[in-house]
Amino acid sequence: MKTSQQLQAMCGELLDWYVQQDRTLPWRIRPEDRAAGRAVDPYKVWLSEIMCQQTTTNAAAAYWYKFLDKWPGVQDLAAAPRDDIMGAWAGLGYYARARNLHKCAQIICADYNGVFPKTEAELLKLPGIGPYSAAAIAAICYKEASNVVDGNVERVISRIFRVQEKLPKAKPVLRNLAATLAGAFSHSGSHVGSYLGHPGDYAQGLMDLGAHICKPKNPKCNLCPWQGHCLAFATGDPENYPKRKPKPERPSRYGAVFYVEQDGYIWLRRRPDKGLLGGMMELPGTDWSVGKPNVETWLSQAPLKGDWQPIEGEIVHVFTHFTLYLTVFTAQVRSSGFAISADVNRLDDYALPSLMRKAIAKAARL
Template structure:
């Protein structure tokens, strides 16, 4: 009547349905003693923060190809790592990734600590990621609580309290279910359940390994949970960007400061982004306003960019920014909003 969901039932399901991912060791391989490489677990978990598996896959393969070990990554140039991360978003993750790799290499001799508290003291590793590494890489009985786990717990226990206030309660409930046996597989199993069956919309309760004992299903409110407080509406900001190309083919770009929006990334010089941006060109030239605008939405605001283009003479020196030779310029190194600008503006500079 009031059965509690059994972790064993979820593990049985996971043994048959675990999804294949480049950073994962299959349950069968694990039976023969294989543990996942902590470096790969860490790298994947950082990339997966607020990011889908589909988006992460190619980035993970690129990073492990370029930097097979944490020590390789620690030795990398900052700009190369930021360029490799371009397009994945939340660029503070990339900066902290490098910091963390260097701490692990220098202070821990290239060996990730297995202790959750030690992990959480490292840059970019918070409550979720420390539990994920400790459980998945080192099979310690730590409890991961991400968006999937919150949703699964809210439904299994029919928690009506909305997020984010319900976070602490959901964490306690999740901890109450974490088994001492195979905690790493269990952690991935709960998240897989949330990603494939206990989905935000139209959960597939009919094929759920935890259908028995799920209170929300009994009450017929699974799809309505977790409840969430309304979010603030996004304002719309405006801005101007300047796309300049020197007569020798070089592009005028600037490295953004480490802190703040798109921190550490390469971008086009331009105005501030606000309700009434104040623009001044980075170099004197015959600027032309492009017909098309670029629209882009960040986490907390919409942006509409006006684009100015110009060819400039070799003799002119810019007030800010740096010239990147054409052969060194890859649009894919830019964050998405600036890549959109390039896509719209590039036709002006075609005959090269």
């Protein structure tokens, strides 16, 4: 175990490194920005934290700009129709985030007078804000010395201390070790010139270290400010950490969708609010079953009778817990209408997840 002096030295070294980096992000207020009088905006930070869950910062940035352009403040987002938010989120995945984003904005406006709560504990009560996001927002926006731990931070900590416990059981161990460091930071006052002790800088430095230096493969230990403290570096085996229980193989599921285009409109329907892709639009289709059913079973779930033909080659789409093999059927059918008819030239206006965009693109290429 490291002494409190060692831990405090580590915090200072991390901050020195963070200040020297010129890595910035559109939503980030760096120490020099703060010194120049730029204030952090909790709405922008919250949006970025929700978007960056399960998504790379590059992909999230384009959506972040789009959302701020459409809804510059939390009141604008709260007042927007949910379908517009789902449509703007389409392609970013994990759609519960978009539903919760809207709910959260409405609660902030109704119960908090449009002002984000200022503590990790209060933030945690809001929909879509989990322990990591609450800690990050509290540290960055309100200088709370919270313990910000995501998968990247877990990796850094597991290597520094060579934690032998396997994930996911190791989570509390890693969290406690990270808390020890965060505690040392809040007691150290830190020593980075005029940029004294901002927990948001410490948290962002640690996240940057995990994301860009202490990578899962080929960590850039020669650029790491914590090399001298890192037990895994000393033993030459950082890639062995964190230890993990082997993941079970991802199972497969099979389904079909039915593409109907009529006079420049295609048929869509909305998925139920609860569950995968909840609240998003889709082509009418079948259940997604564990085994591949015969074609008759699928056709019995077609939205109407017709000469349905499968398009060659399934769409393979990887979800977190399974891989979906999706067959697209087309037919020349006419009918007096369907629940939702979408203009093929304006599909960007519809909340279509990327899976359905792939299916439509496949059918439209015929």
